Amino acid sequence: MLDLPTANNQLRTTQLVQVRTESPTVKTFMFTDRLCSKAKPGQFLMLWIPGIDEIPLSIMDTSNGVISVTVKAVGDATRHLHNLAPGATVGVRGPFGNSFTESRGRVLLVGGGTGTAPLLFLAKQLASKTDRLSFVEGAKTASELLFVKEVGGICQEKNIITTTEDGTAGLQCLVTQPLASLLDKEKFDMIYVCGPEIMVKRIFELTEARKLPIEASLERLMRCGIGLCGSCVIGKYRVCRDGPVFNAAQLREMKDELGISKIGFDGSRIPF
Amino acid sequence: MLDLPTANNQLRTTQLVQVRTESPTVKTFMFTDRLCSKAKPGQFLMLWIPGIDEIPLSIMDTSNGVISVTVKAVGDATRHLHNLAPGATVGVRGPFGNSFTESRGRVLLVGGGTGTAPLLFLAKQLASKTDRLSFVEGAKTASELLFVKEVGGICQEKNIITTTEDGTAGLQCLVTQPLASLLDKEKFDMIYVCGPEIMVKRIFELTEARKLPIEASLERLMRCGIGLCGSCVIGKYRVCRDGPVFNAAQLREMKDELGISKIGFDGSRIPF
Amino acid sequence: MESNALSIDFAGLNLPNPTMLASGIMGYSAESFHRIAKSGAGAVVTKSVGSQPRTGYANPTVVQAESGIINAMGLPNPGIDVFTEEIKFSKTILRVPIIVSVFGYSAEDYAAVAKKAADAGADAVELNVSCPHVKQTGAEIGQSPKLLAEIVQQVKAAINKPLIVKLSPNVTDITVLAQAAVEAGADALTAVNTLRAIAIDAETQMPILANKKGGLSGACMKPVALRCVYDIADQYEVPIIGCGGVSNWRDAVEFLLAGASAVQIGTAVADDIEVFQSITKGVENYLRKKNARSVKDIVGLAHRK
Amino acid sequence: MESNALSIDFAGLNLPNPTMLASGIMGYSAESFHRIAKSGAGAVVTKSVGSQPRTGYANPTVVQAESGIINAMGLPNPGIDVFTEEIKFSKTILRVPIIVSVFGYSAEDYAAVAKKAADAGADAVELNVSCPHVKQTGAEIGQSPKLLAEIVQQVKAAINKPLIVKLSPNVTDITVLAQAAVEAGADALTAVNTLRAIAIDAETQMPILANKKGGLSGACMKPVALRCVYDIADQYEVPIIGCGGVSNWRDAVEFLLAGASAVQIGTAVADDIEVFQSITKGVENYLRKKNARSVKDIVGLAHRK
Ligand SMILES: Cc1cc2nc3c(=O)[nH]c(=O)nc-3n(C[C@H](O)[C@H](O)[C@H](O)COP(=O)(O)OP(=O)(O)OC[C@H]3O[C@@H](n4cnc5c(N)ncnc54)[C@H](O)[C@@H]3O)c2cc1C
Ligand SMILES: Cc1cc2nc3c(=O)[nH]c(=O)nc-3n(C[C@H](O)[C@H](O)[C@H](O)COP(=O)(O)OP(=O)(O)OC[C@H]3O[C@@H](n4cnc5c(N)ncnc54)[C@H](O)[C@@H]3O)c2cc1C
Ligand SMILES: Cc1cc2nc3c(=O)[nH]c(=O)nc-3n(C[C@H](O)[C@H](O)[C@H](O)COP(=O)(O)O)c2cc1C
Ligand SMILES: Cc1cc2nc3c(=O)[nH]c(=O)nc-3n(C[C@H](O)[C@H](O)[C@H](O)COP(=O)(O)O)c2cc1C
Ligand code: FES
Ligand code: FES
DSSP states (O other): OOOOGGGGOSOEEEEEEEEEEOSSSEEEEEEEOTTGGGOOTTOEEEEEETTTEEEEEEOOBOGGGEEEEEEEOOSHHHHHHHTOOTTOEEEEEEEESOOOOOOOSEEEEEEEGGGHHHHHHHHHHHTTTOSEEEEEEEESSGGGOOSHHHHHHHSOGGGEEEEESSSSSSEESOTTHHHHHHHHHSOOSEEEEESOHHHHHHHHHHHHHTTOOEEEEOOOOOSSSSSOSOTTEETTEETTTTOSEEEHHHHHHTTTTTTTEEEOTTSOEEEO | OOOOGGGGOSOEEEEEEEEEEOSSSEEEEEEEOTTGGGOOTTOEEEEEETTTEEEEEEOOBOGGGEEEEEEEOOSHHHHHHHTOOTTOEEEEEEEESOOOOOOOSEEEEEEEGGGHHHHHHHHHHHTTTOSEEEEEEEESSGGGOOSHHHHHHHSOGGGEEEEESSSSSSEESOTTHHHHHHHHHSOOSEEEEESOHHHHHHHHHHHHHTTOOEEEEOOOOOSSSSSOSOTTEETTEETTTTOSEEEHHHHHHTTTTTTTEEEOTTSOEEEO | OOOTTTOEEETTEEESSSEEEOTTSSOSOHHHHHHHHHTTOSEEEOOOBOSSOBOOOOSOOEEEETTEEEEOOOOOBOOHHHHHHHHHHHHHHOSSOEEEEEOOSSHHHHHHHHHHHHHHTOSEEEEEOOSBOGGGTTSBGGGOHHHHHHHHHHHHHHOOSOEEEEEOSOSSOHHHHHHHHHHTTOSEEEEOOOEEEEOEETTTTEESBTTBEEEEESGGGHHHHHHHHHHHHHHOOOOEEEESSOOSHHHHHHHHHHTOSEEEEOGGGTTOTTHHHHHHHHHHHHHHHTTOSSGGGTTTGGGOO | OOOTTTOEEETTEEESSSEEEOTTSSOSOHHHHHHHHHTTOSEEEOOOBOSSOBOOOOSOOEEEETTEEEEOOOOOBOOHHHHHHHHHHHHHHOSSOEEEEEOOSSHHHHHHHHHHHHHHTOSEEEEEOOSBOGGGTTSBGGGOHHHHHHHHHHHHHHOOSOEEEEEOSOSSOHHHHHHHHHHTTOSEEEEOOOEEEEOEETTTTEESBTTBEEEEESGGGHHHHHHHHHHHHHHOOOOEEEESSOOSHHHHHHHHHHTOSEEEEOTHHHHOTTHHHHHHHHHHHHHHHTTOSSGGGTTTGGGOO
């Protein structure tokens, strides 16, 4: 059983111990936190950037009690975060949400953008437990392909596919493109997905057509992180509390919204 | 370590499962209570008689998870309690306070009135652990001698002395009277006392004169039971929190008040 | 579940049981209300809606306190015009009453939003009067008997659905506000909204919430909310919904005994969305044990001499 | 322990550290004050004393709440004439200031008691204005700016020791009361007393406290007490003692940051009488870590823009 969300909800402040640049737009931030060090792949935390904002971030690593989050600078909060150096104080709540189930057999992970981060955490956990671990990763351009080295250390090269939109590395296409044939060619016992919602939606269509099991991690506007405020609702589910990881049956229930609309800051439904 | 008082302070309601008449003025009330079933000899509870009062009572027994308290009808609350039958609802807080230390060797217990109750609890605990268990008990008259049978089942007859003021049983004298010679005659590794404060004071004088170890349980006006309100203060100690059991060193510190004055309902010092 | 002992007639609404979702909890979408109803709620209250959309405050909007949470969302809501669709859709799928919580900046504003909500099918309207009033920034409308009465009168005139006024606990004497609301025509009262509070972080030496101050809810405030209900019920014969710190059947029973006819549940949803069901079951057992034939048999019993 | 960083000058009193025993906690005897001082308190406040002895309410006078307790003692106290002896004796054995808490039923009554306390050697007087006022039974004196000002003026005129007014949180706007007290001559404020609350027992269906209603204290009320201090400090430059839910150094620091210059500790004494010492140590470490040379360097920092 997972902890009750309010049990992990106390805000703790901690100092950044390390900041690593992963790409021109992405950095990994490391800090210690006792509660988050027990987090499972798929869970997220709320990171407070004092005086600026508090944002949800997937946990990328917990080894040696050091928590890592991998963040893309997309707006005000993430840009401020990118300006922080080791020693800076941040606040942490969590871990929150459910986690990926632990599958055996042949497993496929599909990551887009920073969605690769929680999948890397998952891959490390599954490495010794699965028969085969395949990884498909996409990005706009070569320099934005995250964790190429780390993934290479876990999966055999023949089980890794990378795509870029500009063709600067791997196949020149969207990450969804090589998937159709891969799914036709190879048998997978579980497909884990994390990335932009449109990508998740496409991949879900592929797995549905083939009746394949899938677990996808979703992102929604989050405020409370503990299932109260309703900001993160999709269909009948709260992404922060019932997710962020959803299985095929659940994704089916939310197909009127998945990749189509989400709840905006004012609670109204806004199209993607 | 004992539980923090506030951890046991939640009021629970429970039903009386049995009421036993011990003497013309004393009854034993039995009920179940999870927290109190872990109580140690010397600890007390606060018993709520709904709509009437809440009073401190020593725990007399916890066997089979059934809590017993032995109560003398002396005023409004205790008389109302005496009128309750099995099935009646009462409220319980506690257990509170410290407990008697667990001595080995030759042990003497001296009880007056309902003060015999916690000593009986203690005697049961010590029976198998001590070399010799002696019991001295006093009352006004034969019918008020409590737990004569139970004490007889635990201590050898030669180690039991009873006194009554009217001579209807045992020696005709105060319980303190046979003590002086007993203490001169036999060696004791610990003397436990519970009863009216004047009795405690006299016995403490006897043990002090002989430099004998003693632990005495005291009674003071109690309201909060958790060390806040100050109603039960004697010297620098709170009977509810630092006691009710005090050792020789502590009794020495409070000798200006022991058996001399106590704090009344209005917080002023009133003489005994 | 729809046992007779549990069902209540509350200010004209028929509730299968006396538990309701409190305003502001998962309160935006028909699907959420549907799920909450399936989790056993006897009625749902929507997030407070105003005449215009509001994005609310920046994060942090929620901070954990000892046995409770402090929130300052800033009333994010899509505005009544957009929300009308959600109300209509909700009515097509919900079997329990939907109560629309409204707020405004003036009596006219309140009345206009309430009317739209009622026209869209709201079974009742709840007035959230704990938001700061424009002309007198900082102070809550729910702290002024005069302002409150004015708003209640206008809203009452604008709708013919039950009107519930949700009172603020941040007042010197809640019975004065209760009286103002009832005399102005309120059909029922919800007692209470959150307690004004703040959380400060020692490390950064600043208030944690982006809005600095917020409202305290959860188990920690129950004794205060219960006292508010007790105080009102002691003086007025108005139907009351108890709200504040309810998280189990015992809490619910305490509110009923204090004089509430129903309870709303907010913060406890975080730890268990099935809380409505478990409370209803617990209350049902309790009624059976006490040989009470109906929830209403125990309402206000704590006031007996 | 008597390090310079920790010692404060509070409204003319010299405290070795900014922690104080709150009124009503072990507050009757010189020996208790002595023990509390040895446990590290920088000052002690006595139980509230009136002109006449009072036996207080029947038990139950205390009931446990979630993360706090509710009490209704009914101001048991021996009356100022008897208590004078305790003050005098306390002065002979205490090395920290003793603040005598007084209450009354009229301005004259307050002034008379305060004068006797001051004459007996009280280092300061704290006015407990959270008790019901005779002419207007039920309402607290601390809820009426006018009554409060009257009392403060008369007491101020009667003594020449620092006068501290302890405010009630059960008001619509605590800054109004703070202003009334300060303008009437209060040298400092204590914020706050307990929150009005009730506990009801589901089994017996009755209020648990003999007095039915009581005051909620402890960790659960900290966010409200902290907000009260923050609100007052936001508007006035008066020395404030934070009170309500302080149980560790972090709580104390939060109150200092909110604008308090010292803190009082009540309920936390139940679980640990050494709480004064551990808070003082924690604050000392904190100041060192923050390179602050004195407690006063951090007072009110949470108000920076
Ligand atoms: C469960 C979850 C896990 C996430 N994990 C990661 C991660 O590992 N790495 C990463 O880089 N990003 C992650 N995100 C996204 C990240 O939270 C947003 O990029 C960030 O909040 C943007 O904030 P901003 O102020 O920089 O951008 P803004 O300019 O404020 O907004 C840019 C976009 O970010 C999104 N956003 C803004 N605020 C929030 C919020 N409070 N909650 C959710 N989305 C918001 C909105 O879509 C918005 O349009 C995750 C989001 C969720 C919900
Ligand atoms: C730690 C402790 C353990 C006790 N254990 C027992 C026990 O096992 N059996 C037993 O019969 N009695 C015990 N007592 C005494 C018992 O609490 C009182 O006899 C009882 O409170 C009397 O209440 P009343 O209303 O019947 O009498 P009242 O008429 O109210 O008072 C009679 C006398 O009882 C004492 N008393 C009254 N109220 C209280 C109170 N709240 N706290 C303490 N004393 C009070 C006073 O000395 C008073 O003068 C114990 C007391 C303490 C402090
Ligand atoms: C996250 C959150 C948002 C809230 N939003 C609203 C709101 O929009 N309107 C309102 O009247 N009350 C709102 N409230 C207050 C609740 O409805 C309720 O009165 C309060 O939380 C006390 O109940 P509880 O202890 O069960 O949570 C909100 C509470 C929380 C925790
Ligand atoms: C048992 C008890 C008795 C109290 N008696 C008084 C009192 O006589 N006068 C007073 O001003 N405050 C009294 N108070 C209130 C405290 O001084 C304090 O304001 C309140 O408990 C909040 O602080 P805390 O959370 O640290 O306990 C009492 C509180 C308790 C718990
Ligand atoms: S973020 Fe509040 S419900 Fe999910
Ligand atoms: S009974 Fe309150 S301090 Fe002991």
